[in-house]
Amino acid sequence: MAVGGHFMEKLKQKWNAQEDEKWGPNIERKERRDMIGVGRTKQYANALEKSLGKGKQEVSLNAFAFLFSELVQYNQTRVDNIAELERRLEDAGYGVGLRVLELLCHREKGNRRETRLLGILSFVHSTVWKSLFGKVADSLEKGTEHEDEYMISERELLVNRFISVPKDMGNFNCGAFVAGIVKGVLDGAGFPAVVSAHFVPVEGQPRPRTTILIKFSEEVLQREARLG
Amino acid sequence: MIICVAVVGLQNNPLYIQSFTDGDDALKLHYIVHCSLDVIDERVNNPKKIGSTLNETYLGLLYPSENYKVYGYLTNTKVKFILVTTDEDLKDADVRSFFRQFHAAYVDAVSNPFHVPGKRITSRAFAERVSTIVRSFGTSTTI
Numbered sequence: 057m058a059v060g061g062h063f064m065e066k067l068k069q070k071w072n073a074q075e076d077e078k079w080g081p082n083i084e085r086k087e088r089r090d091m092i093g094v095g096r097t098k099q100y101a102n103a104l105e106k107s108l109g110k111g112k113q114e115v116s117l118n119a120f121a122f123l124f125s126e127l128v129q130y131n132q133t134r135v136d137n138i139a140e141l142e143r144r145l146e147d148a149g150y151g152v153g154l155r156v157l158e159l160l161c162h163r164e165k166g167n168r169r170e171t172r173l174l175g176i177l178s179f180v181h182s183t184v185w186k187s188l189f190g191k192v193a194d195s196l197e198k199g200t201e202h203e204d205e206y207m208i209s210e211r212e213l214l215v216n217r218f219i220s221v222p223k224d225m226g227n228f229n230c231g232a233f234v235a236g237i238v239k240g241v242l243d244g245a246g247f248p249a250v251v252s253a254h255f256v257p258v259e260g261q262p263r264p265r266t267t268i269l270i271k272f273s274e275e276v277l278q279r280e281a282r283l284g
Numbered sequence: 285m286i287i288c289v290a291v292v293g294l295q296n297n298p299l300y301i302q303s304f305t306d307g308d309d310a311l312k313l314h315y316i317v318h319c320s321l322d323v324i325d326e327r328v329n330n331p332k333k334i335g336s337t338l339n340e341t342y343l344g345l346l347y348p349s350e351n352y353k354v355y356g357y358l359t360n361t362k363v364k365f366i367l368v369t370t371d372e373d374l375k376d377a378d379v380r381s382f383f384r385q386f387h388a389a390y391v392d393a394v395s396n397p398f399h400v401p402g403k404r405i406t407s408r409a410f411a412e413r414v415s416t417i418v419r420s421f422g423t424s425t426t427i
Contacts, residue, residue: 154361154394158395170360
């Protein structure tokens with residue numbers, strides 16, 4: 057994915073600042089290493105030398121909303137049609153999905169790898185959603201028409217909360233970003249799939265709810281049948 | 285005494301290999317790591333019905349050769365960690381905790397937005413962390 061200079065610069069600065077914060081500039085690293093052998097209870101001279109705590113597991117919603125709106129606007133000026141825009145958002149989410157999978161598998165106690173379809177789906181539906189959006193997804197359903205289709209629905213996707221799509225953009229859904237995240241998680245775990253986001257109108261509510269449609273590829277179904 | 289650690293990716297491509305003793309030939313270590321990949325594949329694809337579950341990440345002692353022992357660990361994304369040590373009795377708990385710390389360092393390295401998944405890990409911070417973990421291996425018994 058070719059991302060322009062401005063966006064990369066900001067990301068690079070943020071990453072460097074984080075690395076510096078973690079390890080300190082080069083001069084201090086040696087002293088920090090010398091302190092490791094001191095003993096289990098470390099006494100620090102001042103608050104600055106305490107190791108960073110786990111921190112709050114949350115990021116402010118405003119910050120994310122601004123960043124996401126900037127991401128959408130940035131891509132909007134560089135594409136010619138809606139499909140291309142959806143694909144770009146999906147690609148952006150794909151990288152997030154891969155990394156989220158690594159992180160969550162490591163943090164989850166139990167040391168288990170998911171090899172079954174239902175296992176990985178319920179992992180996405182609860183664990184991934186909980187860590188990304190703070191709650192589990194609203195529902196997980198199996199498609200009735202085809203064997204390989206599953207749907208995760210959400211009344212109001214977090215990323216869509218502050219976005220209203222103009223009429224001339226038709227069916228475009230910024231949930232394509234979340235679809236990309238799910239695709240990244242499934243691909244990383246070894247379940248290649250085509251994932252897309254759709255609006256599904258619901259009676260009695262002004263805003264339609266969003267459905268993430270997951271269509272697994274042939275080999276996944278064959279493997280699942282083989283495992284019995 | 286740890287001789288070398290290696291991270292091998294999805295398609296069995298090496299992502300990170302680091303040796304910690306001066307004496308040994310790098311090529312020989314590459315060869316040992318490569319052979320152990322076969323053992324991992326066979327363990328994963330033909331699970332023994334009795335005992336270990338199919339889904340464990342820690343694979344344990346892969347094979348003892350004449351002066352080395354090789355331990356393996358498989359993550360959820362099919363990334364394999366290989367640990368080559370000298371031939372001495374190591375407690376299982378020690379090796380498990382080593383892999384846990386190593387996994388933490390690996391996750392941090394991959395979370396880097398500039399890391400392309402599937403390419404070699406070039407982060408200096410990762411290399412430093414791995415050296416720290418290796419150095420404290422075996423000396424600390426309590427976590």
